[in-house]
Amino acid sequence: MGKSRVFAALVTAALALLAGSARAQPSDDPPPHEPRPPLPAPRARYLPQPPGPARTPPQPEFESGLAVQQALVAGVMPIAAVAVAVNGRTLSGAAVPLVVAPLASGTLVCLIGNSSEHYQAPCEAPVIGAVLGALTTVPLWYLGTTVHVEDDVNLAPLLLGALGWFIIQPVATVTAWHLLRSPRSVPGATPLPPAVLHRALPPERPRGLSLAPGELTLPLVSLAF
Numbered sequence: 206m207g208k209s210r211v212f213a214a215l216v217t218a219a220l221a222l223l224a225g226s227a228r229a230q231p232s233d234d235p236p237p238h239e240p241r242p243p244l245p246a247p248r249a250r251y252l253p254q255p256p257g258p259a260r261t262p263p264q265p266e267f268e269s270g271l272a273v274q275q276a277l278v279a280g281v282m283p284i285a286a287v288a289v290a291v292n293g294r295t296l297s298g299a300a301v302p303l304v305v306a307p308l309a310s311g312t313l314v315c316l317i318g319n320s321s322e323h324y325q326a327p328c329e330a331p332v333i334g335a336v337l338g339a340l341t342t343v344p345l346w347y348l349g350t351t352v353h354v355e356d357d358v359n360l361a362p363l364l365l366g367a368l369g370w371f372i373i374q375p376v377a378t379v380t381a382w383h384l385l386r387s388p389r390s391v392p393g394a395t396p397l398p399p400a401v402l403h404r405a406l407p408p409e410r411p412r413g414l415s416l417a418p419g420e421l422t423l424p425l426v427s428l429a430f
Contacts (some may be wrong), residue, residue, distance in 0.1 A: 248367030271321055272379065275314045279335070279375030282310035287370070303339075311335035311378050318382045326386040338374030345369040 286306030291301035311332030319325050348371075349362030 223409065268321060268323070271318060272383070275379045276375065278313045278317060279310050279378040280371070282306050282313070283339075283371050283374055307335035307339040307374065307378075308332060310375070311381075314378050314382055314395050320331065321389070323389055324386040325389045326382050330381040330385040331378045335374055335378040339379030341373045342366045342369035344370060 283306055286302040289302040290299040293302070312328060312332065314331040314335075315326065315328035318331070319328075346362045346363035348363040349359070352359065352361035354361065
């Protein structure tokens with residue numbers, strides 16, 4: 206009876222030692238899978254757009270060569286009209302060139318101005334300017350008749366009328382075109398839009414860098430001879 210109890214006690218002690226050693230020994234089973242932390246959100250970056258159409262070149266403030274041509278035409282037309290009117294044998298033959306001259310002067314000034322690569326203006330502007338400038342000859346002529354002079358010949362109406370016909374008319378014609386001019390529109394010459402924010406593709410997993418605690422990826426090179 207005593208021997209059986211001793212034997213049972215020894216077996217119990219041996220089992221207890223085996224259980225303790227099993228607990229102390231690390232297990233070979235892999236640890237439970239932990240979820241990998243999410244990758245960082247892809248960073249936004251600016252990508253330049255492909256080159257677009259060229260920008261509109263800056264407009265010059267004043268085109269001197271164009272203005273000189275307009276001034277020459279506007280100044281010669283009244284002189285030519287008076288020369289033709291003086292040689293006219295009838296009243297209608299003398300009046301026609303005086304009526305046509307402002308219309309022709311305004312039209313030619315408009316055609317010359319609209320030949321510019323940078324500006325354009327409606328032709329009504331120089332034509333109306335020429336007509337109004339020519340009409341100033343009448344009140345200026347009348348104003349000259351009111352001037353009292355002691356000489357027998359009063360040149361004031363002729364001088365003031367010439368001021369309206371030869372000076373005010375061409376100046377009004379050219380000025381009207383330049384006041385109403387506007388930049389010529391160039392098809393396709395629009396400003397380039399700003400760079401657009403593009404979303405980059407998800408970045409590749411870096412090599413040789415730690416992605417998560419306890420995880421490291423290293424590139425391996427295999428050589429065969």
